[in-house]
Amino acid sequence: MxxxxxxxxxxxxxxxxxxxxxxxxxxxxxxxxxxxxRCEIAHSLAGWPIQASLLGQAPAAAVDRISQALTTCPECRFVATVTGTANIYSTFWVRDLGALQRLEARTSSNFPSLTVVDRMVALSTPKQMGHLCDQEGRRIGTVPISP
Structure with a gap:
């Protein structure tokens, strides 16, 4: 690491x-x-300054198909199936909040059985995958991830 x-x-x-x-x-x-x-990049320097996570609810029979399809979105950084009311957790990098809104609309259109139940927006990411980051997302230190 x-x-x-x-x-x-x-x-x-x-x-x-x-x-x-x-x-x-x-x-x-x-x-x-x-x-x-994996290669982590300073997303703000790459033109994707906003990290947004969507929590979605889908029928159990559709969760795998929807999760797999979400991973093909260029903006997608992470998808996981989770337990609870929301059973799909996904993280995206977007250029601005309008892009997030368009992404959510496209997702809802492509997957009518998926309901977005919550959204989280991070304007700054001080730590990513065990790396401390400055305001622009550049690595400035390490915090080891405990296996």
């Missing part, structure tokens, strides 16, 4: 393992799906 650009030799040295062992263990974690990679 601190430096994904470490060489195999550096990683081996930090973990007390041999280079081949470090490489084999990392490859095993990746192939098993325990470890995945």
């Amino acid at each position: 601190h430096d994904g650009r470490l060489s195999w030799a550096e990683l081996a040295s930090l973990t007390g393992a041999g280079t081949a062992t470090a490489r084999r263990r990392v490859n095993r974690l990746i192939s098993s799906g325990i470890v995945t990679f």
Whole structure:
């Protein structure tokens, strides 16, 4: 998490393992799906300054289909099925609040059985995926995520 650009030799040295062992263990974690990679960007600098989450309610038979379809939206950053009155939680990056309104209207049109029951808008994200961020969303530090 601190430096994904470490060489195999550096990683081996930090973990007390041999280079081949470090490489084999990392490859095993990746192939098993325990470890995945993602690239986080400063969304405000990318032109998507507003993070918005929608809580939706859908019939149980439609939850998987709707969740999968939401992941194809370019603005979508995260989708999860959850328990409770709202059974779909999704997060999007949008350019402005009007874009959020248009996104919600498009979502309601595409999925008539989905009802948006709540909305949350974050104008600033001081921490993302264990990284502390400045006002523009650039990484300025790390807060390790406890597995």
